[in-house]
Structure formats: C-alpha cells, structure tokens
Amino acid sequence: MTIVQGSGATRNDHQKNKGIWQDTGAPSAALFNVVGKPAPLKDSFKKVTGEAVYADDMKFPGMLFCRILRATKPHARITRLDTTRAEAMPGVRAVVTGRESDRRFGVLPVSQDELSMAIEKVIYNGEPVAAVAADSEEIAERAIWAIEVEYEPLQEFLKPQDSLKEVAPELQIHDKVEKKHPNTNIHKAVDQEFGDVEGAFKQAASTPGASFRFDGISHGFTEPHAVIAHWDAEDRLQLYTPQQVPHYTHRALAKVLDLPMHQIQVIRTTVGGGFGGKSDPFQHEMIACMLARKTRRPVKLTMDREETFLTGRGRHPTEARMAMAFDKDGKLLALDSDVIIDGGAYGSFGVVSAYYNGVLSNGPYYLPAFRYHGKRVYSNRIPSGAMRGHGSVNPRFCTETLVDMAAVELGLDPCELRLRNFLQPNTITPHHRFRVTSTGIREGLEEAMRRSEWKKKWGKLPYGHGIGVGCAWYISGSALPIHWNKLPQSTVHIKIDMDGGVTCHSLAADIGQGSDTMIAQIVAEVIGCKLDRVHVKSTTTDTAPIDLGSYSSRVTFMAGNAAREAAEVIRRDLANAASKLTGQPAQYFDFVDEQIVCRSKPGIRVGFMEALHEAQADRGALIASGSYQSPPLGGEFKGSNAGLSPSYSFSAFICELKVDPDTGFVQPLKIWAAHDCGKALNPLSVEGQIEGSVHMGLGQALTEQMRYRNGQMLNANFLDYKIPTPFDTPDIEVIIVESHDPEGPFGAKECGEGALAPIIPAVGNAIYDAVGVRLFEVPMTPDRVLRAIEAKARAKA
C-alpha cells in the first residue's frame, strides 16, 4: 500500500475557519495523533475470536422459531390458502398470512409496493406467502409444508423486453407503474438530454458504440438474514436485526404495524456483511414482528442461503446500448445511452437506480453532451436493489469499454486519453451541476501507470498476456435524503462522565466497514485522547440519534462530520477548563496525547482527566451533539437531485492478466488499485475496503451470475454461485490517493463503493490487450471469452 498526495489538494478550509488546526500548508500525518494512523477495527477482536453476537446467536426465554412459506410460482393468483392443518400441529404457536396487513411498504416513499406476505397473487418465486412460529425450527418447517396453497398461473414476465410491452391491467405486476408508460410493467423511466448530442456525434472523429448485457449478481454477504422480534410485556416492540439502515426499518415497521415509532425499538445486531443487501426494510422483519405480536413471545427467524438469495436486492440484470463521441485529440464530446434494468418484483431503491444508471456517467470525465433513456422494469424475478456501487457499476463497464475503443481507433494510449478528459478539482459539471470539490484521479492513474510499468507493457505484451485500465467516480453520500424533511442526515451525541470514558451515540450502522472505529478516531483526534477511551454505541434506536444509515457511501462523510462537530463542543469545554486551571486563553491550547498543551508555552499543560473533572464541576457529565446536513446543490430540472453529493471519490485501476486462448480462462495476475478517498482516516481499513472491492468486482467480472430457469434461480447457493476463492484472487497493490476534500471530515471521502466499478472494465480492456477481443457480456466467463476469440478467428479467415 502506498499513499499518494493529490496535487490539486484543497486545504480543509472548513477546519481552518474553525481555528482548530494550524495551517502549515502541507496536510501531513504529523499534524494528527489518531487520524491517518492504521487502527484495527474496534469490533475485529470480537469477530476473530467468535465473541461477536449475531442475531442467530441470541437466545431469549420462551423464544419461538419462524419459517416462511414461499411462493413456488413466479406469477400466479392464489386460489386457496388454508392454514388449518398447520395451526393444528403440536408445537405450532401461530400462523400468519397476508391477511395480517395489507399495508404496503418499501424503502422509497415513491415505491411503497411490498406486502409483508402475498395477498391474492404472488409475483415471484420465493415471495413470502405465510409464516409459522413454533417451538422449534423443525416443527415450523414441517408446519409450513402443511399449509395448503393452490395457484392459478398468470402470464409470467421473465425478460425485461416482455415487461416493456403493453398488457391488460390485470396482468400488470403492480398497479402503479411509470406514468409515461401506462399498462406496462415499466416501474420508472428517465429521459434526459443535455447539450448538442446529435451535433457532437456528427463532428466526432471516433464514435464507438456497442450493446452490452449484464447478468444479475448478488451481494453474497456471509451472514444470512436473521432477526428476532419481541413484543415485550411493556407493550413495546423490540426488533433485533442486522440492518444497514435501522432508521428506515423503524419507519416501515411503524407504518405496517400501525404503531407510533417511539413504541418500537430497532436494535442492530452485528452485521455479517451487507453490501447494500441489508438496506431495505424487509418482509421478514415485518413477519417476525407480526408473529411476535400474535404470540407475545420472542420469535427468531434465520434464513438459509437460498432464502437469502431469494430476498435479493442485488445488482440489476442490465441491457444497455451506448455510444460515445470523441474528437480527433481524444476529447470526449458526448454520451448517448439507453439502458434497461430488470428490477424484479419490487421497487426497492429502483427509482434511484434508474437515475444512477444514467447520471453517474457524468464523471470522471468532463462530458459536454449527454442523452440518457433509462427504464427500470418490474418482472417476476428476484427483486433487485442497491448493491455496492449502486447504479454505477454496469454503465461504467460500458463507458470504460467505449473509451478504450476510442483510444484504439484514434491511435492513443488509453491512459493518455483518460488523462485528457478527467474532471478538474473545483468543477461543476455542465448540466447536472454536480459539484466536484476534490479529485486526485490524475495522480492516481499516473501512480498506477508508474507502478505497473504501463508504458512498457500496454500493446507490447505477447499474445494471451495483457494489461488494461478502468476509471470511475462515485458519490460520497447522497445529498438527498430519501424521506424529505428538515432533519440532519447524521447526528452524533457524545457523553463523557467522571470515569473519563467517551461514549458516542450514532445510528450509523457499522456493517463491518468500520464506521464505529471511524467515529472513535475522529472524536479521539479532536479531543486529544487515546482511541481506547472512546466507545461507540451505534445499535439502538432508543439511545442513538437518527442517522440515515450505511448506504450511498455516506457514513464517513456525514456521520464523520457530525462526530467532529460534536467533539468540537467537548473540546471547547475542555479548553475552557484548561484555561481556568492555567490562566491561559482558551483558544491557545493544543490537544495532544491526553494533554492539553499551551501552544506558546508548551511547559504549561493540563492532563485530560484533570481538565475533564474541572469541566464537569457543577454540571456532571459533558454532553454534546453534532450533526451534518448536505449543502444545497444541483440544478432545477426533474430528477436533478439524483447523483448529487457533497463530494465524489475517484479511482483508477490497472489490471494485468493472462487469457488462455484455447479455453477462454482469464487469470488476473496483478491489480494496481488507486483510489482517491480524500484522506485515509484509517489507512488499514481503506486498504481493506479497496481490496474487498477488487475481489468483489472480480467476481462480477469473471464468475458471478444469478442464473435462472424460467422464474427460478438455478444457483442460489455458494457452490453454484461462483464467488472467487482466495486461489482465484490475484495480488492487489493498493494506492491510496489523498486529495483532502474541503468539506470531508479531516478531508475524507468515501472508499467503500467507488473502488468496485473500475476493476470490471480494467479486466475487459486487459482481455482486449491480451487477445484482441472485446467482451460485451458480463461476467466474462471462459465460454464467452472463447466464443469471442473464435468469432474473431472466423472473421479473419
């Protein structure tokens, strides 16, 4: 791992203005005590020793076990649903069906289209139809199969093309569809055009275009969904759930169960991986609560892997047609893109996905003209949703492939062409008005080129051996909250009592990405204490102030800023106390290593505990609150909110690989992964995030695909869903680029999602360099690669 400084680094004016850090001009690590230093994640010891408690580990007195009966048809009317036999079974305590509630929910207020359990008809194979709570899992399992269901099949919509067609209203999967396309199964259509696209294509020197296809993929997180619901003796509902976004579940529960929010406590359990797959409010959460209400006993529901696949929310199966226009110097002139994404049975985050698939193509290159037609359709397949790199990954493969094609056509080095087009720091994109504050993509790409010896290799390696590049950008927190209101997007509370322990409360969900550690580091840095003093409580809605949770790569930026603001309040309290004790002015103190040191007379200093107790005199525990709200951003057209972010991350990857021309197998040899995360608050965890992104992206690039037979997923298990093993994963060299974002906490931006997208086109472009074929279908499985090689040989012959 190397850390490279972005040259366009904007100083952190935000911090400077607050007079907290001395401006030495150079953002150097020496300035910080905690931030920028590798820190093992706070929960890692518990995880590696097995001490961490996941929902499935929890036991409560009198606990019941739930199993869900799922639809065995993709699209069918329920003609009979009889639970009598199941109810009569010994050990069965309650059975629920769709009759329990007809209230629909969904993560987006505009797509409230999920029922807890199907009513009247089922819309995908795997949809919950009924559920049982029983004394044991075994009894519950037997009982669900004693429920009698009969179906009358309806026309199935299993290909996105079918969903575009007009159909009779009774065949629509959902009543509410895109207004522009009534009587279809189109969920959302986005049509945008800015700048002179036609003109650009007319004057262009190179106009590469192609059709692309992407299979759906799944998050493949380690921990299957598992929840426990308890309607307690005080008539409050407690839900234990490994949620990325406890707040949205909290809202949905209140709606579906018809309870005031304050009567519900959502407790986030240790999350065994999420990647976007645990960020919707879920049917199984509702079902467990309904059974808890009926039985008044704790109800546990643990899914198996197949059910976890069926619950879905992975990356949309995608069909795209795209073309780009470049002038003779390789300057990008326009993008014309047409994308259909298969949303499966529910809306989920889909309206956002429909926008992101288009608008996030406005970077990392300056794009003067833009046309986008995007459609998200409903189908009778597993619901798609938000997955790491949400909405940006598939179109990024398309554009990065086209950029490469243009470079070849224009006789330019693909890296050089990219360098000519990157957005500059402090730019506003011409149409969507995305505000780019910091970017270190140029430094990142240049460093990756140097380290990979790109110039020596590209176009020069022997047949079967190649090198390729891919670049990307990503939002660092969606500026637009899903529920429109005036509340901050993140709030953090701090409490310090006489014991000197610093307790931070936040609802930013640590899903393994290390947000608890991030909050602790920021607070420790600001108040000058050791990291092990700081304890982050981020699990419980009763005590944690609302945070919109872990999605859209928002946590470090937003919760981090909120934590910093809260810590600054404490810092002022301590400075005032130190001032009182020493007679020196409060603003002249530095906070270093549990000492509050007078800046001009370093001999004068007060220990952390001494200052703390002085500050606590007459008032007790110090408490403080900080919050974050994105600044107003963007243009004023329909959909202008999509893609807005207070800052953007950038990445540039280079991949070297071998292709076996006889078998089509692709063997990645080495990846150089440069990612601009603003400031690496915790380089150890940034490195982990980037390596994880590369590994996950390689899965989509080469092996992972959700395969279907009609409406049924063929490979809903980890033997047949091919996540790369350690043996398949090459050496990854992480290059962290620090561009010091002016508004990020200590200059930080996201690093959890943006680093996934570039690896896929880097692989595709390296395949081209190795064997001269372009792959337009992802994953680039051996049979597809071989077919392309053979087609090329045939064309030559």
Added chain:
Amino acid sequence: MTMLLPRFELHQPTTVAEALALAKAHAGDFDYLSGGTDLLPNYKCGLNARGHVISLAHIAELKQITRDSIGAGVRIVDIERNADVPRSVAGTAGHIASPLLRESGTLGGNLMLDNRCHFFNQSYFWRVSLGYCLKADGDRCHVVPMINDGGKSVLNNKVCVATHSSDLAPMLIALGAEVTFAGPEGSRTLKLNDFYFGDGIARHERKPGEILVKVSLPKWAHEVRSGYRKLAPRQSIDFPVAGVAVALDLDGARVKTLRVAVGAVDTTPVLFDFSRAEQKKPPASYLFTDPLKNMPDVIGKQLDDALVEQISKHVQTQVQPKLNVPMEPGYRKKMCGVLTRRLLAELRDGGTAKA
C-alpha cells in the same frame, strides 16, 4: 426450506463385519457414511434420505494406504500428501473440493458419490417449485424431457442423465485400478471401470449392503506416464465439469498403451482404452458416450502432434455432456478435446505430468 438434517439413527460400527450386520438389519433403509461431505448436503436437501446411517468412519481396516492399495476410508488429504501413491493420483486428490473438505472427504465417498444435476441438487422448496424428477420423488427428467424410443419421441420417464462428478474416479480408471468390496456374500474384486455403469440413478453396480474396502493399483500404474486435467469455474471448491485423466505408455515414440478416462461429462466416468483391451458393453442409450464408436487406431503409432490431435478430437466428439451442471455442454465438450491434447503432449514431452 431450512437446511435441517432429517432425523435418522446413526450407527458407528468399528469393523466391516459389524457394519455388514447393521446393513442387513436395516436393509433398504440405510446409507453408509464416510466423510459425509457428499451424503450430508444431499440429506439436508431432503434427497433420498434414509432412516439409518451407518458410519464407516471408525473402521480401521478401511484406512490403510500402501504402494499397492488405498483403503476406502483414507481421507483425500492423506492421498494428496502420500509419497507412495502415483504422483498423478496425489495431484488429482489435491484438486478435489477445497482444503477443508479434503480433510473430511474420503476415497470411498469420492468413488461412490452421488451424481449431480441442477434440478436435483436443490432444496426441497426448489424441487417443489419445479416439480420432482426421476432421481428423487418424481417421474420425469427436466434435462432430457423427451426421449427417442424406437423412432418415437416419448416422455422420458426412465433415463436420468445426472453427471458423475468425481475427480479421482477417472484417474484411477485410467491407471487400471481395481476395487474390492466386502459384502454379505463375501468379498469380490473387479475393475473400477467395470463397476460403473448405467444412468444417473443407477451409476454403478454395487450390490445391496456392499462396502468398498480398498482400491488397488497395478504395478503398471507406477510406471506409466499419467496425469489429470480438471475443468472447473474456479480454482478451488468446485466440482469438475469435465476432467481428463490419461495413462500413457510409450515404446520409444510409439504408443504402447493409451487409456484416457473422462469424468464429469456423463453418468459415469468414460474410459477410452485405445488398445481396446478393456471393453465394456456399449451403453444402453444413445444419450450416453460410446467411446468405441469410430475409435482411431493409435497403438504402435508415433505419437506426433497429428495423432495427439486425432485422439483429442475423438474424445471431444464422443463425449456427451448435458446441461445439468455449471458451464455449457458445448463448451465442456470442446474443453475435453483441449485438455486431452494438452495433457497428451505434456506427457509425451515431459514424462509424468503434474496433475
């Protein structure tokens, strides 16, 4: 649809005789269990589970490994690390499943493992959705729904084409291994190749209650050039979707003996014995590979590139993979040719190829 093991009674005999007695007592309603890495996942899916499970894991007689024979209870990892077995066999063992599974899985289980199919290796819920098939609980086949019966296309309610997915079986067959069984009527030894036959349900002719005791290798197996090439989507954990094993004996540059055994493309491993010494009944159905059909003459010929090509083409043409495991049949078929060609050339040029 939870992955709970169905209830069964577990027996843990310590001798083969004891195990056979238990088998007799529970005839028709038991399975032997060795490492459990194949049987138990199938049980969890509710596939043909029985009321009694007789574990062979505590029987010392099954665990011997020498230069000449390997006990059925020997773990894959112990074959992988044994210096006395042919390198090609150790190497093949090292390609099975994953390091962790090789710690549990055994030779017996590997040779006896159940055939695989996308429509069979699924949860109960999944199979309810699609409808059961011949191999468990049903009366049809989702892979070959219709079958040609005397010129007429009729509903296939008899032939299962589930894929035999063992790595070691083709390697051991190529090397001419024999298997010894202990059964109610005493013990018997036969060629491993003769042991396998039939469709994806029958797959071999083990008599009720018989226990595989050991696999013996002829002296020849240690002397010839041999190797194995596996096709699988990933470099670890995946079952083979095609596997080519070769045993080659050269007389100078001329072929003395050539045995190519191909796994994971049919209901059993398929032996191409180019000396035609080990001939089996031709397969009962056109759905299965007939290695003898149009088999080129290679014995005594110079193993030049052209002959290598001819042999690989023959293998490629004859194998009949089905669309019931990962990767397309057409691709797997083609790869059988590529793997055979590469392995043959490597064995010819370099002596013993690593697996």
